[in-house]
Amino acid sequence: MPKLDLDAMMPENSTSYPPPFDQPVQGRWKRRLGAIAGLTELGACHVMLKPGAWSSQRHWHEGEDEFLVMLAGEAVLIEDEGETILRPGDCVAWAKGVANGHNVINRGAADCTFICFSAGDAKAGGFYSDIDMKWTADGYSHKDGTPY
Amino acid sequence: MPKLDLDAMMPENSTSYPPPFDQPVQGRWKRRLGAIAGLTELGACHVMLKPGAWSSQRHWHEGEDEFLVMLAGEAVLIEDEGETILRPGDCVAWAKGVANGHNVINRGAADCTFICFSAGDAKAGGFYSDIDMKWTADGYSHKDGTPY
Numbered sequence: 001m002p003k004l005d006l007d008a009m010m011p012e013n014s015t016s017y018p019p020p021f022d023q024p025v026q027g028r029w030k031r032r033l034g035a036i037a038g039l040t041e042l043g044a045c046h047v048m049l050k051p052g053a054w055s056s057q058r059h060w061h062e063g064e065d066e067f068l069v070m071l072a073g074e075a076v077l078i079e080d081e082g083e084t085i086l087r088p089g090d091c092v093a094w095a096k097g098v099a100n101g102h103n104v105i106n107r108g109a110a111d112c113t114f115i116c117f118s119a120g121d122a123k124a125g126g127f128y129s130d131i132d133m134k135w136t137a138d139g140y141s142h143k144d145g146t147p148y
Numbered sequence: 149m150p151k152l153d154l155d156a157m158m159p160e161n162s163t164s165y166p167p168p169f170d171q172p173v174q175g176r177w178k179r180r181l182g183a184i185a186g187l188t189e190l191g192a193c194h195v196m197l198k199p200g201a202w203s204s205q206r207h208w209h210e211g212e213d214e215f216l217v218m219l220a221g222e223a224v225l226i227e228d229e230g231e232t233i234l235r236p237g238d239c240v241a242w243a244k245g246v247a248n249g250h251n252v253i254n255r256g257a258a259d260c261t262f263i264c265f266s267a268g269d270a271k272a273g274g275f276y277s278d279i280d281m282k283w284t285a286d287g288y289s290h291k292d293g294t295p296y
Contacts, residue, residue: 002225002227002229002232002240003225003232003234003238003239003240004238004239004240004241006239033215033239033241034213034215034241037215037241037243038241038243038246039213039215039241039243039244040213040243040244041212041213041244041267041268042190042213042214042215042265042266042267042268044215044239044241044265046239064189065182065187065188065189065190066190067181067182067185067187067190067192067265069217069219069263071217071237072237077150077151079150081150084150084151086151089219089220090151090152091151091152091154091181091192091194091263092150092151092152093152093181093182093185093186093187093192095185095186095187095188096187096188096189098186115217115239117190117192117215117265118190119189119190119267119268120189120190120267
């Protein structure tokens with residue numbers, strides 16, 4: 001197919017996080033490029049973060065690899081080891097099953113943009129590093145298994 | 149893991165194409181970011197094309213989705229429908245099993261750079277659009293099955 005027309009795709013900022021965990025991602029605007037293009041094996045999500053917005057709660061995946069490519073602006077990557085500034089062209093990879101939670105926060109005054117790719121078993125779920133939450137094929141729960 | 153240190157990764161321009169199909173990709177320099185980072189579900193290949201170089205012979209995959217993100221410079225995307233110029237930030241997606249061959253050629257005077265992502269069943273093989281070649285789990289062959 002020809003190149004994707006991103007301007008023709010309406011971004012959306014919905015989240016299924018239970019409150020109050022939904023608040024930091026209100027300024028996250030996504031275009032699900034992979035699904036729009038008919039991909040079924042490869043996830044590709046174009047993300048624009050407004051100043052102050054988070055990409056997600058800090059998390060890691062049990063069954064999915066992830067890869068982020070920074071396209072525009074500047075963001076801060078948060079992992080167990082600390083913080084790293086990301087600028088256009090920077091790449092970060094997270095192998096499935098590695099228990100090192102990560103997210104990206106826009107602490108600047110301008111928007112920033114990246115694409116996040118994923119592949120593997122999404123239903124295997126994963127864990128959040130800083131809050132009492134995990135997810136499985138059945139949805140979000142406390143770490144003791146009690147549903148939200 | 150922290151962001152990938154691309155400068156520390158030696159690019160390579162090897163190809164397993166039989167001659168003369170190997171000639172157009174001599175100026176293609178790859179860094180296999182996904183494998184280097186320990187990913188097993190998601191392929192991520194950073195590619196720099198010298199002027200004149202091709203990304204590959206024009207092809208499509210039976211079992212793998214592909215997604216290209218342009219990072220620097222300019223390239224020409226070739227598909228059944230014709231040609232499209234790609235510039236930084238441009239994205240192209242190819243769903244598995246869609247018989248529309250594609251490749252990217254650097255027709256400019258400067259290097260260009262992109263990352264190509266893939267996921268799915270690599271062993272399902274695929275087909276080349278403009279030459280008498282296909283590939284399977286057993287390697288390259290003529291379209292009638294005779295090996296190269």
